[in-house]
Amino acid sequence: MRVAVTGATGRMGKTVLAVARERDLDIAFAVNRGADGEHVEGVPVQPSTEFEALLDAERPDAVVDFTGPEATVAYAGACATYGVPLVTGTTGFSEADIAALEEAGTETPVLVGANFSRGVQALLDAAESAVENLPEYDVELTETHHNGKRDAPSGTAKVLLDRVEGTRKAESDRVHGREGEAPREGDEIGVHARRAGDITGEHEVLLAGNHEALELTHRAGSRDVFAEGALDAAAWIATQPADYYRFETIASQL
Numbered sequence: 001m002r003v004a005v006t007g008a009t010g011r012m013g014k015t016v017l018a019v020a021r022e023r024d025l026d027i028a029f030a031v032n033r034g035a036d037g038e039h040v041e042g043v044p045v046q047p048s049t050e051f052e053a054l055l056d057a058e059r060p061d062a063v064v065d066f067t068g069p070e071a072t073v074a075y076a077g078a079c080a081t082y083g084v085p086l087v088t089g090t091t092g093f094s095e096a097d098i099a100a101l102e103e104a105g106t107e108t109p110v111l112v113g114a115n116f117s118r119g120v121q122a123l124l125d126a127a128e129s130a131v132e133n134l135p136e137y138d139v140e141l142t143e144t145h146h147n148g149k150r151d152a153p154s155g156t157a158k159v160l161l162d163r164v165e166g167t168r169k170a171e172s173d174r175v176h177g178r179e180g181e182a183p184r185e186g187d188e189i190g191v192h193a194r195r196a197g198d199i200t201g202e203h204e205v206l207l208a209g210n211h212e213a214l215e216l217t218h219r220a221g222s223r224d225v226f227a228e229g230a231l232d233a234a235a236w237i238a239t240q241p242a243d244y245y246r247f248e249t250i251a252s253q254l
């Protein structure tokens with residue numbers, strides 16, 4: 001498989017290139033905003049302004065993208081033009097961004113995943129099962145990440161919230177932190193985002209009621225787990241028809 005990598009000098013871009021090298025994959029090209037002659041894992045990083053020309057010339061099997069919402073939407077548009085599949089792990093999308101990615105998915109396969117780790121896919125199923133079995137219990141969600149993370153709550157937290165609400169078959173009030181006079185009300189779900197040091201990524205779902213508490217926690221010990229999942233998804237999407245895919249719905253096929 002020949003992959004292209006965007007955001008190549010970012011935390012995830014570097015990790016994707018390192019894992020791709022361990023897997024002996026061919027790198028069609030790597031780009032980053034404002035690149036200026038640097039190399040990552042021996043791969044020259046080219047300016048992202050060259051992305052379209054590189055797509056046209058190199059026609060990779062898939063693009064693997066971990067950048068920011070604005071960049072991802074632009075990269076998806078270019079992938080749609082050239083019919084190149086895109087896997088993106090970017091989080092923090094607005095509704096308009098998602099609509100643009102879905103639109104790109106009408107022309108080329110586009111796969112979005114807020115968390116490419118296998119453990120988080122198991123956490124989603126475990127949270128669903130816990131909420132099904134303990135429908136009256138209070139639910140609180142806490143995510144913890146490194147101090148460089150831009151969006152809050154994390155993309156994974158939002159997917160977890162959707163899953164909990166889908167299981168309850170009701171939208172809950174998502175209460176982001178509490179301050180002052182703020183007693184818990186009804187079905188609300190408290191959402192807590194912590195940012196500290198170099199923590200790779202942690203998500204905890206707490207269910208409590210009836211004099212007991214259940215905590216479901218996932219901790220990523222390395223960014224490799226995200227890169228591994230994204231490259232597995234890239235191999236999968238390279239053979240799929242144009243559509244908009246979500247990693248949670250296809251992960252069990254990988």
Ligand SMILES: NC(=O)C1=CN([C@@H]2O[C@H](COP(=O)(O)OP(=O)(O)OC[C@H]3O[C@@H](n4cnc5c(N)ncnc54)[C@H](OP(=O)(O)O)[C@@H]3O)[C@@H](O)[C@H]2O)C=CC1
Nearest residue numbers: 007010011012033066067068071089090091114115116226
């Ligand atoms: N789905 C998953 O499993 C995971 C998802 N993520 C998500 O991936 C994204 C990136 O995370 P991370 O690698 O830690 O972030 P970094 O800030 O380390 O890297 C982001 C990279 O994208 C580039 N970039 C950002 N905005 C633009 C833009 N507008 N145009 C061109 N390039 C741009 C940055 O360039 P520059 O250096 O110039 O700023 C940088 O190289 C985040 O949304 C994060 O939440 C992270 C880990 C796992």
Ligand SMILES: O=C(O)C1=N[C@H](C(=O)O)C[C@H](O)C1
Nearest residue numbers: 091114115149154155156201
């Ligand atoms: O920014 C990160 O680092 C991470 N972002 C993803 C998210 O927002 O859920 C996944 C992972 O937790 C790491």
